[in-house]
Amino acid sequence: MSGSIGKPTPFIDAVQKVTGQAMYADDYRMPNMLYVSFFRSTESHAKISKLDISEAESYPGVCAVAIGKDIPISFGVLPISPDENAIAVEKVRYKGEIVAAVAAETIKAAREAVEKIKVVYEPIKAFFDPKDSLEVCAPEEQIHSHTKNGKNIHKTAELRFNEPEKELEIAKNKQSGFFKFAGVTHAFTEPHSTLAIWNRDDTLTVISATQVPFYLHKNISKVLGIPLHKIQVKKPTLGGGFGGKSDPFPHEIITAYLAKKTKRPVKCTFSREEVFITHHGRHPTELSMSVSCDDDGIITALDTDIIIDGGAYGSFGVVTSYYNGVLLQGPYKINKFGFRTRRTYTNKHQCGAMRGHGAVNPRYAVEVLLDMMAQSLNMDPCDLRNKNFLPENTLTVGEFRITSNGVRECLEAVRRKSDWDNRYGKLPFGRGLGVACGFFISGSALPIIWNRYPQTVVHAKLDFDGRIVMFSGASDIGQGSDTLLVQIAAEELGISMEYVQVETADTKITPVDLGSYSSRVTFMVGNAAKTATTKVREEMAKAISKEKDVTAENLIFNNCRIHTKDKSIDLSWEEGVEIALAGRGAFVESGYYISPKLGGDFKGSGAGLSPAYSFGAFISEVDVNPNTGAVIVTKVWGAHDCGKALNPLSVEGQIEGSIHMGLGQAISEEMRYHNGQQINANFFDYRIPSSLDTPDMDITIIESNDAEGPYGAKEAGEGPIHPVLPSIGNAIYDAVGIRMMELPITPEKVLSKMKENA
Amino acid sequence: MDYYHTPSTVDEALTIAGKLSGNYTFFAGGTDIQNYRKQQLDTNEYVIDLSEIEELDSITIVDGALHLGAMTTLDKIVSSDEIQNHYPIIAEAAKTVATPVLRKTATIGGNLLVTNRCTFYNQSQEWRDGVGSCLRDVGDICQVTGGKNDCYSRNVSDTATALIVLGAEITLMTPNGIIQKSLKDIYLPCGIKFHDLEERCILTQISVPIEPKKWWYKKLRLRKTLDFTSLTVAATIDTAGIARVCLNGVSMSPILIEKPLKELTLEGLISIARKNCKTVDNDLMPLKYRREMINVYLKEWWKSFR
């Protein structure tokens, strides 16, 4: 490859970002702009019996006040569970839910007016523990009236193959455990922010910090009744998402509504506390799981029963419920397999998708159980895993199509680099090594909103200036998809990256992409971009071959030149462009990606289907202080099979980020509540590991060259997080002989486990 | 900004304060008090910023004593050779406060007078409205104990813990003149009024006699930086064999235990400490664990010189 594909490439917006020039949503300002402030519920679960906004409406500077019944149509990212209103209608379901919104000339006036709003609540019994939500309650206590059997269960997802329960009943070698996981949140840097502009032609422009402009576009249309063709959603530079900006949000819809109502630009930007309240993070989870093996350590069955605490609304919850189970089908071959996940509604902040969506917590459980199994069979944990890996080009029990698979190479790499064979089980008391593996989807094969379109379309335009402009709906949320588009165009056309520019994530200008979630962008957008730019090259070659009388196939595009092998024809890029545009002018080529048809034909077969899966293996080393219970993760060796690293710098960054994020969930981060109110809704008390707490990292990229991925690429943004947590848990066992079944692994838990063990 | 004053001398600061009848807040580095203003816990109208008073920014050794100007930043203290040579425990303690960036602005005076903390109090206005406020704010019960009389907010000053076991004295300037007292005496065992300071008084200097002492210092926190203390223990043994052990972060004020070493047993020490610390569940680390760590830390100190 002659271009930058496969070479460490700094992101095209890196300088803008570090010099403060990049424009984030809150940086956009308009003349006559209004500011929004929200009146939020102080009750967890209550009927709104009286709401008086009259004083706020007449407060100086106030232009509009919105309440629930102004925008009564419900919505949600999944069309199957549109259970949320932009503003609470009739009742509130969590502390912090928006009850009214004020738009005023200044943020100060908006905030002061909010204080003038009066409300009377009639409290209803609140549910904070998901187990309580599994029980039958009085009809008026139901959090949502649509849940069945008088319970507060949002979704039950269950799949079983080949009766695992029977195998587990008779299994000689069985490991079971009950695990508990606190909720964690994305903690991205940039708070949510939205600017909505009502244009003179009665169209709406929304500039928002979102990972999913397309779904936001659709939901604004649905809730506000504005035709799809009159809406434009633009994603500016984004300061991180991790799944926390992948829903259409109430504040976005409210801001749009207020712009429509006042016919003025309206801006809303959250405080950090509001970001925490909005949440949509990883579900608190309780699960029991059993795994069995034969005497050789071959896994014979896995069964698990999972309860996830969804909070007040649905969000991605139906998908999360399935992912908790189905993503246990790899990286090991398991033929007798079953799970049940129940997602409950509770009166807390709503949970949704977060990096590693749905699969992180059960992954912890299975990897710990396998470690226990290895111990009981007197087998090295790496060897046990090695015996069970799925091969390449196979189907899992639930008919996931596995194509390329580099998990063996991953495990081999970390095992060698960490000197596992000489050190595991042999370190002094207090120090230990642990291993774990994982896998993840490279994009969901099925769209969230059913349609007949491809998952993504990319346009590449060539014009007189010799510049290629890549038009794509892909949302660069910091993962580098803009850079990817440039790299691919430069690669296919043999030009340097400076000839390529992007127009992205604007639903009026760019062809639709479904969004940045489920690790789909590199695979899907990458393929579409490659097709589009290949077509541009072919068009150019066709024109040149005609004019210069050579066969198109003999033309080489390289180093900003277009030439034949013998250089009898040797054109500069600009000369080539002139020939290509002669008589026709600027042209656009289009590429798209549609996933092949995959999966079985049973109910629930669609969950977790992906055109390719990434794999990984991690080993962590820890230092446990037996007096205080403090755990220090000193080193992590991570190997990830991303198919092909189109930009190794960015793949490494993703793996390092995953280690840091996984470490946080493993040892310090936790959404903590007091009577349904989060007590650590700030960066003081929500304890993200600092740079000092972050271990040394040794990253290995494994390239299995997937046949369907662009240049062989799969995903790297989410898969690397899964093995991190259990590798830490297993290392603690090696260090001090205790099994940590509850996250985060805080010092007091370690200490009390050690006492139990003594 | 007519609400914001920047005097360049202590006298000027006191004069300005005199005109504002209590409706003002002193800013040193502002790294602590800014949070209280943002969360509407400090609603005074005026700010008197002390950062331009150069006379308060100094590290000197005079007559065998170390003198620290109250406005000296923690960063300077951490990197001062004098302090590292004579009192590494002060440098060590200062290094455990906040983060490197904050320590460039945070002052030693501000750290000694850092505001007491509680999980249920250090929250936004909306948050406090959500739980129904508490005694220390506008409510009528303690959210932690349910009691109606006492507040148990925690003193979290890390440098106070170290300076108390060094027997530090402080100098305060008031409109009525200079006051000198022992540092430990400005702390009150009360979660609401936790500093025994006259109205309109400025802490100007901290002084510590230089004499050889064995020292020990440790701070309990989840992360290696940034976190406020869940328990800080500092201890010294001087040449006369007097042991001074100070515990902080576990009560309304720093708890000092001072005894000739030969009269102390580990069990006795633990029992005095546990009795004197009014520890309640108002920190993110669980109460039981923090109590247990009192034993662990004291034991560790005890072993350090045995």
Ligand SMILES: Cc1cc2nc3c(=O)[nH]c(=O)nc-3n(C[C@H](O)[C@H](O)[C@H](O)COP(=O)(O)OP(=O)(O)OC[C@H]3O[C@@H](n4cnc5c(N)ncnc54)[C@H](O)[C@@H]3O)c2cc1C
């Ligand atoms: C992220 C973060 C982490 C932190 N971690 C810690 C920590 O680990 N340990 C810790 O102890 N603190 C911590 N703090 C709080 C604070 O940063 C430190 O206590 C710092 O030393 C305070 O010094 P300052 O100069 O900024 O004080 P300021 O905030 O300016 O003042 C603190 C208080 O003292 C009063 N005051 C200050 N100087 C004088 C004076 N000379 N005379 C009279 N009154 C005065 C002020 O009126 C105010 O009430 C942290 C703060 C942040 C934001």
Ligand code: SF4
């Ligand atoms: S200890 Fe009680 S009274 Fe004091 S701040 Fe905390 S909740 Fe309020």
